[in-house]
Amino acid sequence: MKRHLVVVGNGMVGQRFVEAMRERDDEHYWAITVLSEESRRAYDRVALSSYFDGTPVEELDVVADGCYDAEHYALHLDESVDSIDRSGRTVTTSRGRVIGFDALVLATGSYPFVPPVPGSELPGCFVYRTLDDLDAIRAAAEDAVASTRGRRAGMVVGGGLLGLEAARALRLLGMSPHVVELAPRLMPLQVDDGGGALLRELIEKLDVTVHVGTSVKAIERDRGRMLATLADGTELDLDVVVFSAGVRPRDQLARDAGLDIGARGGIVVDDACRTSDQAIWAIGECACIGGRVYGLVAPGYTMAEVLADRLTGGESSFISADTSTKLKLLGVDVASFGDALAMTPGALEVTLNNPVDHSYAKLVLSDDATTLLGGVLVGDASKYLSLRPLVGRPLPADPVSMIAPSGGGGIGVGALPGDAQVCSCHAVTKEAICTAITRNGLTDVAAIKSCTKAGTGCGSCVPLLKTLLADSGVAVSNALCEHFDQTRAQLFDVVRSSGIATFTQLIQMHGRGRGCDTCKPVCASILASLEHGHILDGEQATLQDTNDHFLANIQKNGTYSVVPRIAAGEVTPEKLIILGEVARDFGLYTKITGGQRIDLLGARVEQLPAIWRRLVEAGFESGHAYGKALRTVKSCVGSTWCRYGVQDSVSLAIELELRYRGIRSPHKIKAGVSGCARECAEAQSKDIGVIATENGWNLYVGGNGGFRPRHADLLLTDVDTVTLIRTIDRFIMFYVRTADRLQRTASWVESLSDRDRDGLAYLRAVIVDDSLGIAADLDAAMNHHTEVYRDEWAEVLADPERLSRFVSFVNAPDTPDPSISFRSERGQPSPVLVSPPTLEVVR
Secondary structure (H helix, E strand, O other), X not given: OOEEEEEEOOOHHHHHHHHHHHHHOOOOOEEEEEEOOOOOXXXXXXXXXXXXXXXXXXXXXXXXXXXXXOOOEEEEOOOOEEEEEOOOOEEEEXXXXXXXXXXXXXXXXXXXXXXXXXXXXXXXXXXXXXXXXXXXHHHHHHHHHHHHOOXXXXXXXXXXXXXXXXXXXXXXXXXXXXXXXXXXXXXXXXXXXXXXXXXXXXXXXXXXXXXXXXXXXEEEEEOOEEEEEEOOOOEEEEOEEEEOOOEEEOOHHHHHOOOOEOOOOOEEEOOOOEOOOOOEEEOHHHEEEOOEXXXXXXXXXXXXXXXXXXXXXXXXXXXXXXXXXXXXXXXXEEEEEEOOOOOOOOOEEEEEEEOOOOEEEEEEEOOOOOEEEXXXXXXXXXXXXXXXXXXXXXXXXXXXXXXXXXXXXXXXXXXXXXXXXEEOOOOEEXXXXXXXXXXXXXXXXXXXXXXXXXXXXXXXXXXHXXXXXXXXXXXXXXXXXXXXXXXXXXXXXXXXXXXXXXXXXXXXXXXXXXXXXXXXXXXXXXXXXXXXXXXXXXXXXXXXXXXXXXXXXXXXXXXXXXXXXXXXXXXXXXXXXXXXXXXXXXXXXXEEOOOOOEEEEEEOHHHHHHHHHHHHHOOOOEOOOOOOEEEEEEEOOHHHHOOOOOOOHHHHHHHHHHHHOOOEOOOOEEEEEEOOOOXXXXXHHOOEEEEEEOOEEEEEEOOEOOOOOEXXXXXXXXXXXXXXXXXXXXXXXXXXXXOOOOOOHHHHHHHOOOOOOOHHHHHHHHHOOOOOOOHHHHHHHHHHHHHHOOOHHHHHHOOHHHHOOOOOOXXXXXXXXXXXXXXXXXXXXXXXXXXXXXXXXXO
């Protein structure tokens, strides 16, 4: 006979429990009713701040498709539970309904703790917990900034994980945040004094003022503004106050029902998550298990899995919780794992404080220095994935080498034992993943996620999943990503042949899900290559990465570079003067590049349109330094000036650069034209290299400099200009159509090899001999590109909607980012950087 299970709460943990029941209850022994006081389905509170980055509410939704149905699983939103009748086994809801249960699961979560500060109830004071809270904060911040047409101040009470997220949110909303933390350091539960000091230094560089070791004494409101007085006497003039000083378990429903409550709150449960009533269970942040209430989602997920197993006949128990944390706070990587604060008696600490790289790393070892107990990473958390699974295990290498910048010390995935947890969210071990890969023939990360659940929680273990795939020796899928089974080349053919013009159409017809950071930019590039509208129009704009989104390269201090096209490096004195005047008027750093053009660096995003308007009016156009496109065609002065030149290299270089400008490709393309064999333009190190001969031109392809330099291969000799350009046309178009994502022409040419010939021979057969019969099509495609080319920046300047994107803060378009500052060096502006002290290693 079917039994009725009622779940109170539809947060992340409550939803995880429902999905765990769906996986285990194959016979539908339970009918499940979920009651949620919120008007939205479960959403990702861990990623709450991404809401201010523009992430739609729909993408924060964590409810699996098809989870709820009319027969077995029902979800009722905007309906809370007011009381529990334990003897009658019923709950009464806010809508007056009385619902019976055979088992009751309390997943009521927690509520924000607001310290008893006088004035905390005043208008302008908020908590940071739900999407509704974020909407209220946004409205208040926008009103404050708009009313003064300038940047205003906000205060966050609490310097823990959520407090720093709240500070980031205020900064995104155009406010200057203050963070007040009672403890002597930020994130006191996760990092030690050393890590906290570096974290404070890095965050204060981002225009966040930090006040530690103090508290808020009182908040007063006068004439629409607030004055906060701190315990140390500091007074802050504010517009918004956000309380993020921790959470408390929501246990009032259980208290009213007479269930046992922990000394510091929380519904007391045993290791099976059962309360003092045998028919009632509690999971997540409302539960007190082993005398402790956990405020992290990972322990809640473990409780959800344990309880689902118990209710379907299993015997799982909650043994311990992984409280490891890895996240990016205000752009700063922070991670802690195990006994991060060295609370174990006799624990030893190995610390590496590296101000040169602005990083801090600490390992906590057992008293005999043989076992890893925990650690802290600030600034660089790249070693977190390999260190966390080793907690409680013998050290595989010298501890200093394990955290040294150039180290590794044998702590790669190969050093992990089989029972080490790779995915702590779902307690999936290395052995379980490797077994699934081998037994089921898994060939990509998406398949591992589906089969084992690894990587479907916080996602931090995904890089390790890729490594395990490679180490397993199985054939790895060439699929673009988990949302598309096709390669980039196959998707290009799909779009070209079908006429699909948007990403939404493409993923609905040929993919699945909502897309990711891998497939969205690739599809944006494909659509741009096929001339499907301006890249900042409509849906296309949301697919672009940071550089393409603002048609400029972002620099390390958050400013952008302006790189106008100077074809073949030829420029008139008048245009040189314009560049100098623009650089002077906007305070930009100027540098002549190796590609024979001039970089103007240090532009704030809101300055870009004004800078480009001056340049476009002077006859300049985009140099596409920000995009995967043709960058430059470098040249020597050729036969026009040079006594050794045998052909006019400048004229050819200009013709090539203007012909191929703006064409979107899998990766950047660089070219060079030398007027003689002396090779002053270094053409043989380019994707496309041309060298003049007495009889015409030699064509080289597939070269590049960079991390792995490669000499270009000779494709044609002594050809005339018409043949040369036609062959380059075909080379570029064939590359655009068939190369993989982010594949340079060097590796692409090599990848074209087959059983009978190398890549160059195959390429020659296709684009010179027309072995595939596609030469005419490639020619037509390039001719079409040259006919429809329009300068992207000129089109932006002519369109108010496109121009509206170029602001640091959407709610304060005239407000510059105050975190950007410069100093003078050699008569030019230079980003303000912290002077690096010496490297310190403490054992």
